[in-house]
Amino acid sequence: MTVIAKNDVSGSVWGPVLDQVQAHIQRVGAHPATVVVLVPYAQLMAQAQREWARRVPEGFAPRFETTRNWASRIAPFVPEGDDLSHDMARDTLTARALLDRAGLAEQRDALATPLLEAAAQLSGVVCAVPPSEREGWASNARELMPPAGDGAPLRYEAAVARIALEWVLASRHATDVLFEPGVRRAVDALVVLGGFQSDPLAQTLCARWGDRSLSLALGAAHSLGAMVPRGQVFLHAAADAEDEAQRAAACVLHRLGQGHAPLALAAIDRALTRRISALLLGRGVAVHDENGWTLSTTRAASRVMAALRACAWNASADAVLDWLKHAPAADPSAVGAAEKWLRKAGMGQWMAVQERSDAMPPALEAVQALVEQAQAWRAPLQAARPLPGWISAVRELLRATGQWDALVGDAAGERVLAELRLHDGLPSDLEALESAGRRMSLVEFTRWVNEVLEAARYRPDHDGSASVFVVPLPQILARPFATLVVPGCDEKRLQPAPEPPGAWTRAQREGLGLPTREALETALRDAWGSALHTAYVDVLWRSGDDGGEPLLASPLVLALHLDGLAQDGADPRGLREVPLTPVPRPMPTGEALPVLQLSSTAYSDLRHCPYRFFALRQLGLQEADELGAEVGKRDFGNWLHAVLQRFHEALQAEPTEGMPERRALMDAAAEAVTRSQRLEAGEFLPFASGWPALRDGYLRWLREHEGQGATFRQAEVRSAQPLGPLKLVGLLDRIDAVRAEVPGEEPTVLVIDYKTESEAVTRKRLAAGTEDTQLAFYAALLHHDHLRAAYVNVGERGETRTFEQTDVVALRDQLVEGILHDFERIAGGAALPALGEGAVCDYCAARGLCRKDFWS
Numbered sequence: 001m002t003v004i005a006k007n008d009v010s011g012s013v014w015g016p017v018l019d020q021v022q023a024h025i026q027r028v029g030a031h032p033a034t035v036v037v038l039v040p041y042a043q044l045m046a047q048a049q050r051e052w053a054r055r056v057p058e059g060f061a062p063r064f065e066t067t068r069n070w071a072s073r074i075a076p077f078v079p080e081g082d083d084l085s086h087d088m089a090r091d092t093l094t095a096r097a098l099l100d101r102a103g104l105a106e107q108r109d110a111l112a113t114p115l116l117e118a119a120a121q122l123s124g125v126v127c128a129v130p131p132s133e134r135e136g137w138a139s140n141a142r143e144l145m146p147p148a149g150d151g152a153p154l155r156y157e158a159a160v161a162r163i164a165l166e167w168v169l170a171s172r173h174a175t176d177v178l179f180e181p182g183v184r185r186a187v188d189a190l191v192v193l194g195g196f197q198s199d200p201l202a203q204t205l206c207a208r209w210g211d212r213s214l215s216l217a218l219g220a221a222h223s224l225g226a227m228v229p230r231g232q233v234f235l236h237a238a239a240d241a242e243d244e245a246q247r248a249a250a251c252v253l254h255r256l257g258q259g260h261a262p263l264a265l266a267a268i269d270r271a272l273t274r275r276i277s278a279l280l281l282g283r284g285v286a287v288h289d290e291n292g293w294t295l296s297t298t299r300a301a302s303r304v305m306a307a308l309r310a311c312a313w314n315a316s317a318d319a320v321l322d323w324l325k326h327a328p329a330a331d332p333s334a335v336g337a338a339e340k341w342l343r344k345a346g347m348g349q350w351m352a353v354q355e356r357s358d359a360m361p362p363a364l365e366a367v368q369a370l371v372e373q374a375q376a377w378r379a380p381l382q383a384a385r386p387l388p389g390w391i392s393a394v395r396e397l398l399r400a401t402g403q404w405d406a407l408v409g410d411a412a413g414e415r416v417l418a419e420l421r422l423h424d425g426l427p428s429d430l431e432a433l434e435s436a437g438r439r440m441s442l443v444e445f446t447r448w449v450n451e452v453l454e455a456a457r458y459r460p461d462h463d464g465s466a467s468v469f470v471v472p473l474p475q476i477l478a479r480p481f482a483t484l485v486v487p488g489c490d491e492k493r494l495q496p497a498p499e500p501p502g503a504w505t506r507a508q509r510e511g512l513g514l515p516t517r518e519a520l521e522t523a524l525r526d527a528w529g530s531a532l533h534t535a536y537v538d539v540l541w542r543s544g545d546d547g548g549e550p551l552l553a554s555p556l557v558l559a560l561h562l563d564g565l566a567q568d569g570a571d572p573r574g575l576r577e578v579p580l581t582p583v584p585r586p587m588p589t590g591e592a593l594p595v596l597q598l599s600s601t602a603y604s605d606l607r608h609c610p611y612r613f614f615a616l617r618q619l620g621l622q623e624a625d626e627l628g629a630e631v632g633k634r635d636f637g638n639w640l641h642a643v644l645q646r647f648h649e650a651l652q653a654e655p656t657e658g659m660p661e662r663r664a665l666m667d668a669a670a671e672a673v674t675r676s677q678r679l680e681a682g683e684f685l686p687f688a689s690g691w692p693a694l695r696d697g698y699l700r701w702l703r704e705h706e707g708q709g710a711t712f713r714q715a716e717v718r719s720a721q722p723l724g725p726l727k728l729v730g731l732l733d734r735i736d737a738v739r740a741e742v743p744g745e746e747p748t749v750l751v752i753d754y755k756t757e758s759e760a761v762t763r764k765r766l767a768a769g770t771e772d773t774q775l776a777f778y779a780a781l782l783h784h785d786h787l788r789a790a791y792v793n794v795g796e797r798g799e800t801r802t803f804e805q806t807d808v809v810a811l812r813d814q815l816v817e818g819i820l821h822d823f824e825r826i827a828g829g830a831a832l833p834a835l836g837e838g839a840v841c842d843y844c845a846a847r848g849l850c851r852k853d854f855w856s
Helices: 008-028 043-055 067-074 088-101 105-126 131-144 155-170 174-179 181-186 200-212 221-227 241-257 270-282 299-310 317-325 332-345 350-359 362-381 387-400 404-408 411-419 442-455 506-512 517-531 555-562 600-608 610-618 633-653 659-676 681-688 691-707 759-767 774-780 808-827
Strands: 035-038 063-065 189-194 213-217 232-238 263-266 287-289 468-471 483-486 536-542 711-723 726-738 748-755 787-794 800-805
Touching: 008 035, 008 043, 008 189, 008 213, 035 067, 043 063, 063 067, 067 174, 067 200, 088 105, 088 155, 088 442, 105 155, 105 200, 131 155, 131 174, 131 506, 174 181, 174 200, 189 200, 200 213, 232 241, 232 555, 241 263, 241 270, 241 483, 241 536, 263 270, 270 287, 270 468, 299 317, 299 362, 299 387, 299 404, 299 411, 299 442, 317 332, 317 350, 317 362, 332 362, 350 362, 362 387, 387 404, 387 442, 404 411, 411 442, 536 555, 600 610, 600 774, 633 659, 633 681, 633 711, 633 726, 633 748, 659 691, 691 787, 691 800, 711 808, 726 774, 726 808, 748 774, 759 787, 759 800, 774 787, 774 808, 787 808
Parallel strands: 035 063, 035 189, 189 213, 232 536, 263 468, 263 483, 287 468, 483 536, 748 787
Antiparallel strands: 711 726, 726 748, 787 800
């Protein structure tokens, strides 16, 4: 049976507190309906009302409010002009405008975020000063600010601090209404229930009400300890982050199984908490996160950001494809065909797609139509415009692509539309801002959208079904939780003395009234001590971080252990027997999948690993190429092959012996190939920087090669040769004719294969003898009885050398005999086992299919 906890902690805290509130109301002779009781957290308003109704079931009740909620009930705050509104959509624009006016336009993007943070920190202090007294307070505050002259040290930090102070002082604040005389006359008595951290505004209001006010320390750990005995605390050390998440989820399930509900899951490490929540949801446990999560992490926000990134002029093909996949107006089959074509063509930039769309074959007509449609959607977002114009353009884009309806039908999507002011027909408060009239590029607008979504939070509505609540540690105060699970209690995540936010010095913090390190430490220790009065507490930490760094438990946890206030907790995860299921090496047969064409690479796959040949060549499984990947060694090799082909064909057409002329021909070939392959200069720079040395080294080798009687004939020659039921096919890098050893005979054919690998690797190829089949295979593609074959190692450091395969004709004959024998066995049903040996497995595309890592 599930027991909804009659929490002794909650009742014991509220009982004496509400007794004092009731006594204060009677002492001052106030009517309860004219009394306001301020609580430290919004979540305590409903709890306080329930506790009051339980103690005083009849008659009027005081109003339980937070300062912000109380102010909004009196008069909703409507910011004007440059007011600090705590709405990122407005404040980020105002912050940049203030930096522009201060002569910091070039630094505004770098300084806007620190300015917003500093203003938010100061606003809590300034709000506590009555408006009539702020000018006097401001004089003292300005003296604490560092000089901001051009020659001053840390002048940008000083400028941010001064601008933030003046911004906060010049702003109207939502809680200023609480200082109005009418509020004082309407409220007969005021009670402030303090949390773990001092609230300057609440204390100022308490002083304003004088002897008709009462301040009670709701979160004082010392008074709580006298009322309620400490709960049972269990310590759990986990190995790593995943082990900690699983063990924490098991603790939750164990406590719920014992009927200890509702349960609080302390949010110390948000990433860890999300993982625990996912594990619990997988077990059917409803979890309610009271603080929600960053709006930018929702699917709705990611779709809006994907649309903006896809509309950038330099958008990658991946970015555009990602957007089109989430656009209902885009044909899914056309998007799939476009992705297949792009991966095969290796185009990483959408700009290249536009340039080549007209040259698409008729079979890709749907892809061409999709590219044209995408361009029609992207085109209106290329020009700069003021913010209202951007909002209108994005609204039209979302409607045109069919994404609008999905956003409207989703709670998080509605929040995204509201934060970005995308709803049509509603007056936008941003249009009145002076800074909103400045023309913004798409990059600037995208940055604005990202900042707004990063600052906003999405809190899903609670339908009452959840029994697990994710709450920050301080907000467990006076809540009716039957048990508490606190993951993330290691020395890194639960520091007893947290670092104060902001770049303020200690003197500035004390002078301005900002929280100091000591105040934060006291608040954290009080919150920790209060949380430990929950009936059952499971404390978890990890002994190692993701990077392998060893971790200790937090000093707060170690103190519990040393004082004997906690005990080691048993792992609630149950053991289960998993039957042994050995994974054998796959042993398929390929007689039903005859191979008609055989290339050198395919036969090399068969020699290295028969299963690899079966998967990649007979089944035809292929890896999907990456889009937008960096230029790598393979791309450089393809580029060099094309350059040498173009160079030799040009030299063959117009022979020249001069080194300068040949150097110019090679440079022209390199520039032409770079343009035709659409290689970005920045991406190709690591290889382009070594081009002069490679070029000169190759030309020196070529002069020596020609001096030995060699003549270029053909490059990149496609060749085929029948062999029994097979057809051998291949692409020969180059064919030369060399002087015959016997005078008067015809020149001998020389097959050349270019290599850009190290010389040691090339030497190893030749030393392998019959194990290296590439040159022998290329020799089999030609019908000549007398020929030679060699690797030409084109070194990037300026050394080009020839490595000839001796007696290649004999190796060719052995290879042909081996090919016939191997494919005769395959046709006869011979097994094609996965060998799992050597370096070939390290980069094998079929490794996940053969399951080598799980073999028994």
